[in-house]
Amino acid sequence: MGITVEQVTKTFRSKAALKSISFEIPDGSIAALIGENGAGKSTLLHILAALQRPDSGKIEIDGSPPSQQQKWLSKIGFVDQEASIMASMSLKRHSGVARSINVKWNEEFLLSALEELSIPTDCPAKVLSGGQRQAAATLLAVAKEPKTLLLDEPLAALDPLMRRTLLGILLAYAYDNKVTVLLSTHLLSDIERTCDHIVLLKHGTVTLSQRTEQIIDCHRWVPNLAENKNFLTQKQETSFFEIGGNLLVCSDNEALFEQMGAKSASFEEIILARMGDLFQPKTAAAEGR
Amino acid sequence: MTATVERRELNGKLGWWHYSFRQRRLVLIVLLGAVIETLWFAFAGFELNHTLPVFVGGFAGSAPLAKCAANAATCAIPFKAPPPFINPITELVIYVLPAICAVALVAPSLAKEFESKSIRFTWTQALTRNQWFLSRAVASFGAALVITGIAQIELYRWIFPHYFQSWPAWGMFAFSGTLAVGISLVLVAVAIFVALTLKRPVAAAIAVAVVSGAVLISASILYPFAISPKTVISSPGFPPFGYTAAAQGSNLIGTAFVTKSGSKVSPAQVALISGQCVKDTIALGTQNIGPQSQSIVSQCMESHNLYFEYSYQPSYRYWELQWVLTAVALAFTVLVTLGALYLTRRIQV
Numbered sequence: 234m235g236i237t238v239e240q241v242t243k244t245f246r247s248k249a250a251l252k253s254i255s256f257e258i259p260d261g262s263i264a265a266l267i268g269e270n271g272a273g274k275s276t277l278l279h280i281l282a283a284l285q286r287p288d289s290g291k292i293e294i295d296g297s298p299p300s301q302q303q304k305w306l307s308k309i310g311f312v313d314q315e316a317s318i319m320a321s322m323s324l325k326r327h328s329g330v331a332r333s334i335n336v337k338w339n340e341e342f343l344l345s346a347l348e349e350l351s352i353p354t355d356c357p358a359k360v361l362s363g364g365q366r367q368a369a370a371t372l373l374a375v376a377k378e379p380k381t382l383l384l385d386e387p388l389a390a391l392d393p394l395m396r397r398t399l400l401g402i403l404l405a406y407a408y409d410n411k412v413t414v415l416l417s418t419h420l421l422s423d424i425e426r427t428c429d430h431i432v433l434l435k436h437g438t439v440t441l442s443q444r445t446e447q448i449i450d451c452h453r454w455v456p457n458l459a460e461n462k463n464f465l466t467q468k469q470e471t472s473f474f475e476i477g478g479n480l481l482v483c484s485d486n487e488a489l490f491e492q493m494g495a496k497s498a499s500f501e502e503i504i505l506a507r508m509g510d511l512f513q514p515k516t517a518a519a520e521g522r
Numbered sequence: 523m524t525a526t527v528e529r530r531e532l533n534g535k536l537g538w539w540h541y542s543f544r545q546r547r548l549v550l551i552v553l554l555g556a557v558i559e560t561l562w563f564a565f566a567g568f569e570l571n572h573t574l575p576v577f578v579g580g581f582a583g584s585a586p587l588a589k590c591a592a593n594a595a596t597c598a599i600p601f602k603a604p605p606p607f608i609n610p611i612t613e614l615v616i617y618v619l620p621a622i623c624a625v626a627l628v629a630p631s632l633a634k635e636f637e638s639k640s641i642r643f644t645w646t647q648a649l650t651r652n653q654w655f656l657s658r659a660v661a662s663f664g665a666a667l668v669i670t671g672i673a674q675i676e677l678y679r680w681i682f683p684h685y686f687q688s689w690p691a692w693g694m695f696a697f698s699g700t701l702a703v704g705i706s707l708v709l710v711a712v713a714i715f716v717a718l719t720l721k722r723p724v725a726a727a728i729a730v731a732v733v734s735g736a737v738l739i740s741a742s743i744l745y746p747f748a749i750s751p752k753t754v755i756s757s758p759g760f761p762p763f764g765y766t767a768a769a770q771g772s773n774l775i776g777t778a779f780v781t782k783s784g785s786k787v788s789p790a791q792v793a794l795i796s797g798q799c800v801k802d803t804i805a806l807g808t809q810n811i812g813p814q815s816q817s818i819v820s821q822c823m824e825s826h827n828l829y830f831e832y833s834y835q836p837s838y839r840y841w842e843l844q845w846v847l848t849a850v851a852l853a854f855t856v857l858v859t860l861g862a863l864y865l866t867r868r869i870q871v
Contacts, residue, residue, distance in 0.1 A: 282646050285870040301867065307648035317639035335648045370643070377647070 234296040235260040235413050236281065236381065241290030243276055249437050250276040253290070256432050256442035258415060260295075263407055265424040266417040268434035269508055274417040275314055277434070278385045281415070282311040295380050295413070307336040310374035314385040314417075316366040320359035324352065324369050328376070335377050343376040346402050350395055363390040368399050375406055382407070384416035388423060396420075400427055425449075425500040433507060441507055445500070452503045453495035455480045461493050474506050481506045544631060548661060552668050608680050616680075617697045619673040620666055620706030621734035624713040628662045629726040632717035641871050655866045659859060662710050670706040674698065692773035692840070696741035699844040704851025705741060709734050711858035718865045741847070746775045748846050751833040755784055758820045758830050771837030780831040787828060795826045 236258040243251040250273045258264045266274050279285040281292060283299035283306070292298055295308055318327060324347060332338040347354055350372075352365045361369065371387045382403075388396045404427055407414050415432075418424060424431065424445075431448055433441035441448065455461050455473070457480050465473050465482060468489065474481040481498060484490065498506075538546065615622070635641045644654060677698055691698065696705060712733050717726045756763035764774045779787040799822035806818065823829075835843065 279871075282642075284642055284645060301645075301651045303648050303650050303653075306646065306650070309646065311642070311646035313639060313642045315639050317642045319640050319643070320638060331647055373643075374646075 234293070235262060236264075236415060237291075237293040238277075238281075239291040241277075241280065241287045241292060243273070243280060243285070243287050245276075251280075251287070252437040254434070254437070254439045256439050258413060258430055258432070260413055261407075261411040262430045263404065263414045263428050264416070264430035264432060265428040266415055266432050266434065267419070267421075267424065267504060267508070268417075272434040273437045274434055275385050278311070278383050278415070278417060282309060282383050284311075303336070307377070308380045310377050310379035310382045312367075312370045312374045312382075312384045312387050314389070316363070316370040316390070318358050318366060318370050318373065321357050323357055324354040324373075327358070327369075327373055328354075331373060331376070337378045339376045339378050342406075343372055346372045346375075349402070350398055364392060364395055367391060368395060371399060371403065375403065378410070380412060382412055382414045382416070384414065386417050386419070388416075388418055388420055396423070421501045421504055424504075431504075433504070435508065448503060449498075449500055451483045451485055452498045453482050453484075453490045454498050454502075455482045455490075455493045455495045464493065476506055545661065548665055552665070555668075555672055616673050616676045617694070618734075618738065620670045620702070621709055621731075621738060623666050623669045623706070624709035624734055625727050625731045627665060628710050628713040629717045629730040630723035632658060632662075632714060633721055633723040633726040636717075636721035636871065637723060639871070645871065651866050652863070655863050659714060659862075662714060663707060666706045666710040667703065670703050674702060692835075695745050695773075695840075695843070696738060699841070700848040701741070701745075701844050701851065704848040704855070705737060707855040708737060708851045708858070711855045711862065712737075715858050715862040715865065718862055718869060745843060745847055746773055746835050748843055748850070749835070749839060751775050751835055753831055753833050755780060755782065755829050755831050758823045758828065762830065763832050764830075764834075767832065767834050767836075771840075773835040773837075773840075775833040775835065777833075778831045780829055781827045782829055784831065792828065795823060795828050799823050799826070 238257070239255050240253045241251055241255070242249070242253050254273075254277070266277065268274050276285065280287050281294060281299060283301060297305060299305065322330070324343075328338075328340055328343055332340060344354065347369065350365075350368055352361065352369055358366055358369070367387060367390045371384060374382060374384070387403075388400065391399060400423060403414070406412065416428075429445055431441060431443060431445055432439060455465075457475060457478050461480060465471055465480065468484070468486070471482060471484040471486070471489070473483065481503065482490070482493075482495065489495075635644070645651060677694065695701065709730070713726070713730045716729045716733070720726045720729060754763060754767075764777065768774055779789075779792045781787060796819070799819045802822055803818045
């Protein structure tokens with residue numbers, strides 16, 4: 234069942250954070266939520282975690298809408314961007330408290346993962362480094378044994394080694410238990426390596442929601458020549474981006490790419506192109522006007 | 523890696539370290555308070571046993587003087603020196619202990635959860651917001667009740683016996699009896715509500731301090747009017763009716779000049795009549811200001827149809843007023859607490 238978001242809108246005073254967004258993440262997927270700063274990623278994750286309410290729209294996580302009920306809360310794991318854990322409590326205490334209030338609690342997993350990452354469990358959380366706190370918060374969310382994990386930039390403060398180890402732990406857990414993961418991050422290399430679904434947010438709207446392979450497969454670089462441009466504008470099913478001397482074209486038509494002498498595009502190039510403000514997609518219909 | 527601890531398996535295994543740091547700190551503060559109390563009581567008992575009663579004359583405001591003779595000139599209050607640590611500052615601290623609990627303990631600790639964003643961690647565990655609110659409310663109200671209890675014991679043991687020799691003590695109406703408990707619960711409810719609204723410890727503490735001050739001052743000033751006061755029109759004789767009423771434990775609220783039928787007399791007319799009466803008394807040759815001359819002045823005023831109207835709450839109304847105001851405070855507490863619960867369920871973090 235995964236995560237389904239339909240026409241969700243959220244406005245803070247007069248600023249629209251999410252503008253009627255819709256996307257779907259299949260059950261058991263590891264999805265990345267990408268977008269520039271202020272695109273609405275954290276707002277979306279907070280709404281999915283029932284910490285905030287949308288102004289309108291419909292959300293379903295694992296078949297039921299976000300709620301404040303114990304049954305629903307026990308099915309999700311959430312990690313805040315600021316690694317919001319209790320500063321004065323040790324991780325062992327966190328585990329003790331969480332164990333007493335959660336329906337399930339996998340303490341063995343938590344302690345072994347913390348040990349693997351060399352994070353001390355006896356000292357107050359406030360003495361841990363930002364990265365250690367972030368990793369600990371992520372592991373605390375996983376120890377709940379949720380069916381859906383919502384992670385807001387869980388890797389941002391981590392050093393490369395810890396990032397790799399934590400990702401390994403996370404992925405192993407997610408694959409073993411068929412957990413749906415939605416994580417927001419700016420680390421494109423990690424996304425390509427680990428995520429099988431991408432949701433791209435731009436100025437509060439979803440501009441891309443596809444499987445990672447599909448995204449890479451459908452994008453090609455094409456020389457920015459007048460005949461190529463004219464040709465593309467006639468193709469209704471094709472969108473393209475003008476980037477300097479090239480056109481980044483998205484199409485399922487392999488024959489079309491061959492005809493124009495297209496070259497493959499890297500995941501990073503595709504995402505950067507689609508994130509950038511300057512590179513507005515041009516469809517055949519728009520060019521025709 | 524796969525061992526899952528079911529919640530029900532843990533029943534009965536929750537020990538001291540399974541409670542949060544804040545909960546453990548609260549218990550330790552209360553225990554520490556109890557130890558200090560015990561030491562203070564031991565010290566106070568020693569002081570009382572070694573202090574000789576002294577006698578001071580006079581009439582202490584509206585304090586009840588049941589043990590005094592009716593004649594003010596011979597009235598004396600047996601007075602024991604309070605323990606050395608009871609001074610105006612410590613006395614004030616005892617009065618405002620429940621407010622201190624609301625301002626310094628409840629409001630900042632709750633607001634801190636929001637400011638530090640740790641509430642996001644708490645609210646995404648399998649703990650409903652209702653359960654979270656209940657746990658915080660029970661801890662806060664419990665702390666307030668314990669602290670109010672301590673303050674009450676201090677008041678009755680140290681302040682009442684030393685300054686007021688008999689019951690009831692109107693002077694500290696809002697800080698004693700059931701009303702003290704009611705007010706402390708109101709303040710805690712307000713502290714919870716304000717913390718949820720402002721979400722900033724310092725701002726919440728300041729706001730609750732302002733509200734607490736307003737509540738305590740209003741309660742101290744307005745309490746006699748919760749039930750319509752009794753009034754009596756009396757001859758402006760000497761000793762005045764107010765003295766007798768106070769001696770019987772009543773709380774004198776105010777006096778006004780009226781005619782025998784109860785019509786108000788203007789201040790100008792009062793000044794004219796009383797001035798005339800004083801002149802007449804002097805003309806009679808009674809030079810000294812004392813009971814005799816005051817009696818002559820009173821008779822003169824009565825002859826000019828000038829009387830005193832006394833408003834007061836009799837002593838038997840003490841508990842009536844306490845119950846009424848406690849009920850009001852409890853109703854307000856329930857209202858504010860329900861408002862805070864509604865806010866908890868709606869709040870976005």
